[in-house]
Structure formats: structure tokens, C-alpha cells
Amino acid sequence: MKIDYYAYHSGMTKWNAGFKVLLAVGTLLMVIVFNRVRISLFAILVMSGLTLIAGRLPIRTYAHYLTIPFAFMLLSSVMIAVDFAGTPKGDFNFSLWFFYVCVTRQGIATAAQVLLKAFAGMSALYMMAFSTPMGEFICVLQNLHLPGLLVELMHLIYRYIFILLETAERMQTAAKVRLGYGSLRQGFRTFAGIAGNLFILSMQKAERYYDALAARGYDGKLEFLREQRPVSAGQLAGAAAYIAAIIILGRFTR
Amino acid sequence: MTKLQKNVWKASIAIALALSVCPVSNAMHIMEGFLPPALCIAWGVVCLPFLVKGLINLKKIFAENRRAVTLVAMAGAYVFVLSALKIPSVTGSCSHMTGTGFSAILFGPSVTSILGIIVLVFQAILLAHGGLTTLGANTFSMAIAGPLLTYGIFGLCKKLKVNKNVSIFLAAALGDLFTYCVTSVQLAIAYPSASGGVAASALEFLGVFAPTQLPLAVIEGILTVLIMMAMESYARPELKAIGYGR
Amino acid sequence: MSRIREELLKTRDLSFAYEDKTVLQNINVTIYRGERIAVMGPNGAGKSTFFLNLNGVLTPGQGEIFLEGRKLEKKAFHELYKKVGFVFQDADSQIIASNVRAEISFGPMNLGLSKAEVQRRVEAAFDYMDLQELKDRAPQYLSGGEKKRVSIADILAMESELLIFDEPMAALDPVNAKLVEQIIDRLHTDGKTLLIATHDVDFAYRFADRLLVFSEGALLADGPPEEIFQKQEVLEKAHLKKPAVMQVWEALTGKESLQTDFVPRTVDQLTAYLSQTVK
Structure with a gap:
């Protein structure tokens, strides 16, 4: 439950919660929709940068948390790369009794792509999780009706x-x-x-x-006072530049 | 060493490595970024009718008795905490219960679906298990499919007058296994095998997660029985109050 | 005491049963504005149930409640929370929001006030309870004493006239217990009416100008502390003992407290008197 603790003590805690959630979810969507290595890398760079520099999360803590999904990722990626077949039709084949474990270059590429995508996803999720107290996250959901x-x-x-x-x-x-x-x-x-x-x-x-x-007068409706935290012009400009960069990377480069 | 031995050896190193990383979450959450967008949405849509049903049922419960609000919220918090407690084990690797089987037996599948999705959101954000884009898929496997099977088996066993502890064990363990099967199929649909399609790929995923998931399903079953027994020794009237008095 | 006693809250023959078990039986109490009342009696004597009835959370099976002399309709009972604030014994069971600011705003929000007014009251409660530095913190990272202060601020922000505290010093370390006692004194000075459940006879003796003693769902005694602490049968029935200061005073003077002109209530008063006579 350490993530919760960091969320209250991040350099980004005071940022507008809706902005952070939007940035994280937007990144997630763009990463999985474009599904390109360079966009994943770019997202990892920006999201980790935010978490480490603006959020001031110690790098060792961050690294520790990035390894949490490691077991799942490793096993799943291996399975994506590997194929079982009766004939050796991969680029690399290992014989196992009566069938072959085949690995194609294509398979390895896909696995690497998925792995990077997953890391990019985690970095976006962490940017939000390590900087947004849960109460504020829930309020964002409330605003979404x-x-x-x-x-x-x-x-x-x-x-x-x-x-x-x-x-x-x-x-x-x-x-x-x-x-x-x-x-x-x-x-x-x-x-x-x-x-x-x-x-x-x-x-x-x-x-x-x-x-x-x-x-205290609860009558079926839980309501709290919320502090309004405006999004600064700099933050908006940064977000716009970031999204524009991803779109350019995704659509106009090969 | 023959080629085969070499590969088996390598595979076992890989598995050992994977298992040594803590925590190997029992629940087999699909991680953030693992599913293509179409499937993220599709699984979310599949969940919707169940969730709507759950919300309608909850509304009914609260309309009858407003005091149930804190009771249901406590139950949700309990499922989260149960899934966050480390199961004692000899190997040192940490594993967890899903807790949703327990919830399905006590509160039924429709309340469990709502508690389940909330717990999954908290697990994604507070514990980094699972993710937001994969929330739909994880909700389906862990908060809907597994609990439904658990509930069904528990009901069936009751009809067949099976010993209560045996039925709790079967319901919890099989529900857990089912969750893991559904997750494997979900991954297989996203990443079908080049030679054998979805079916072959599903077998691959089932195989690779089996060494951790099979024993965990058994443990989930055993622990659920033990917890129920412990609870009954603490307080029968409380259990009656929440509708568990068989 | 030349002040005119203004009636704030009155119960007449108030009874309450939980399922088929009678918890409160024919309670008649009149609370006047500005009073400091200690409520004593063993656990399970009905104190908490009495408070929940006064506050509108529970509705009495029988009996009437009068607010400022006016008899309340039964359906208006649940609105009592607007006049009567209740600080729970365990701060954790009271705190529900995920940060201090939201937490303190919960009561005022339920009063249907404007945002600006809620804001003002929350700020005032921060100041009163010295919570300015904690306002963005989450309850799970507060100490026991801090949580207690938040739970008091919760109720202060509702600006109720009558404040009920259920064992406010329980489970606090001596420093925080003393702090809470100072807060209670300050609330009295600021004109609040206080109703405090406690097992601490020494605290009750130095704090209260009136004592309510509950036993087995009935009001066993109601009167000034120096009087009630003399009644052996009340003390025995309610599992109470005489306050230490009272015992020392009686041993020194060889008389019952009531028979002397001056009666010390606190250790300070007693020592001041002693040092004077010794000199």
C-alpha cells in the first residue's frame, strides 16, 4: 500500500486530478491504439520523467514497482513469442518428443512490442497512481457521472x-x-x-x-467539499505538445 | 546434455525466475497495455449487463435497508484486504487469494460483481495489479465468471446435500480455476498462435500458468473452508444476519 | 449562579428497545444552555443509546423530546443532528473521507449550506482545532491524537449548540488526553453546552457541574457531583468510586465534602489550599 502513501507526498499531488487522470488514460489509449514501439518508448520517457522529476519519486522505488508485473509479463511474452507445431517451421526450432517449439523472428518482434506497450501502460498508470490521492481519483469518476x-x-x-x-x-x-x-x-x-x-x-x-x-446527517448521499485546483497554462501547453508529438510520431513517420 | 534437456533446463530457470519475483499475484490480472483496444472495449461491454444487474440489486437492498450501505462497503473492503494478505508459504514466494469466491458464497454473484470491479480498480491503482485498460477483461474473469461458477457449484452441492466444507472447497477452488482458464482464453484471443489459432494459444497460456495456478486454486479452496470454519466459531448470529445460515 | 437557566433539550419518559430488549426506560432529563454534564455508568448501561436518541440517529419507541421548550414532532427527530453534535469514542469509526478537508466538510454539506458557508465553517474548525497543517492529509496517515482532533472538528463545523462526547479521552496518551481536556474547557468558555460520557471519576469531578448516572437503562441519579459522589448506594450500583481529591479532602477535614464551605475539585485547588494552611 506504499503507492497510496506516495500519492499524498508527490511533487504532483497538487496538480489538478482530472488533468492527471486524463493524461494517464489518454496515454494508455494512444499507446494501445497506435501500438508502435517508438510511441511506447516516447510514452515511457515522458511518463517516467513526470513521475521521477515533477513527482520527485525516488528512482529506486520506481524501479522496484516496475518489476511487480514482471513475472506476468515475462511468461506472457514468452508465450506470445513461442509457438508449438508438429513441423519445425519457425526461424529457431527446438525438438520436444513429438512436436517442436518454434520461435519466429516475427514472434520475437511481437513479444518485444507487447512488452514495451505493457511497460508504457504501467508508466502511465504509475504517473497517475503515484501522484493522485484515491479520494481525488474517485471525485474525477464522480465528475464523469x-x-x-x-x-x-x-x-x-x-x-x-x-x-x-x-x-x-x-x-x-x-x-x-x-x-x-x-x-x-x-x-x-x-x-x-x-x-x-x-x-x-x-x-x-x-x-x-x-x-x-x-x-452527521447522512441521508443517502455522500458529499464533500472539494478544493478546486486549476490547470496551469504551462501544464496545458505541455500536455498539448506531448499529444501532438505522439500523433506526429504515430501518423506521419514510418 | 541433449537439446531437450537443455531446453527443459532453460524453461525451468525461466519459471523459477518468474516465481521468485514478488508478488506473483494469484489472481492472474492481465497487466496494463496487454490487450488491443478492441478487446478492451469488448470485454467491458460483456461485463456491462452483469454490472447493471448488480447495481440494480444493490439499489434494491439499500432501498429496503439503508443501514446496509456500510455493511456492503465493509464487505468490499474485506475482499480487498483478504486479497492483499500474504498467504503463508514455505517457498517464500508471495501469493494471494482472490477473495471473490468467498464473496460469491456469502453475498451472491451480483453484489460480488460490483464489489469485484471496485476492488480491481483499487488493486490496479494501489497495488499495481492489473490495469485500467484491462479492467473489463479482468472484471469478467475475476468478478463475474469465477464468482458465477463458485455460486453455481455451491448451490448445486447444497441441492445434492454434499458436506458443507467439501462444497465450499469445490466452489472456491473451481471458481479460481475457472478464472484462470478464462484469463488464458482472453490472452489467447488477443494473441492467437500462428499455427493453431486461439485454441492452441489458450493451451499454451494454460500450460505456462498452470504450475502457479493449480496449487493456488487448491490453496484458495482450503483457505476459504478454514476461514468459514473460523468465522462460524466466532459468531453464528452475525453470519445469520447477512443471510448465511445453512 | 444568577444566570437564567435556559432550557435547551428535554426528554420526557423516553424509552428505547432494541428488538425486544429494553435499553432505555423512562428517561427524564432537561439540559440547560451552557451546562457541563458528565454522564457516568457502566458499559451497557444505555449511555450511547441515550446519546444516539438525543442526536436523532435512533428514534425512541416512546417518549417526547423538546427542543428549546418546543415539543418535536416524531418525524422531526432525525433532524436533531442539526442542533446536537456527537463526537464518537473511536475517531476511526467516525472519519469517512479520504482527506481532512473533505472529512470536516461532510457534516456542513449535509446541513444544506452554501459552498461558501461550508468553506467558512471548515476553515474555522481548522483554526479552532489547530489543523491547518493537516488539511490535505489522509486519515490513514494521522496519529491517534490527530484523528481525535479531526473528529472533534467534524462536529464543530456543524456549529451545534449541544456537543456530546463519548469517552473523549479513551485510548489517548496523557499528552493528547490533556489537550482534549483543554479543548473541552475552551468549548465551555465559548458557550457550548457539553454532555460527556466518561469512566474517569476524577475528570468528572473537576469538569462537571452536573452528573447523570445511568444503570441498566434507567437514570439512577441526576445532580451536582459533590452530592452524587456521597451516595454510597449510587456509587456501588453504578460501579463508581469517589474522586481522589474528594477522598483526600474528607480524610483531611474529617467531614463529608458538603459540610465544608470550600470544596476543592481539582488537584491544583487542593494543593493551593494545603500550601496556604501549612504556611
């Missing part, structure tokens, strides 16, 4: 997640002190005990939390 019920649940769930996490952490520490994770079998039992207890606790808390909402 998502169903009120959904938005309200998101607000509450986000808040409750931290309460439950804190409780779970305390329970886990207590279990560790009592050596509750000794063997795998014991570990499973302890895990389930914590999870079961946490569930009961969360249901009990829900009752009291409703009282607290009602005590």
Missing part, C-alpha cells in the same frame, strides 16, 4: 480498507508473537483464523459506522 451508488461505495470502501488493514496487521503481529506461523499447516490455520475474525469484526464495525454517518 458514474452511478452515484458506485462512487459512494468506492469512497467508503477506500476508507474502510485502511481500517481493516490496520486491524489485520495488529492481528498478524499478535499471531507472530505467539509463533502462529511455525509450520505450513499452522500457518494456514492462523491465516484463516485472522481472516475469519477480521470478517466478523468488519461486519460488527459496519453497524457503528452507519451510526456515525447518520449522526
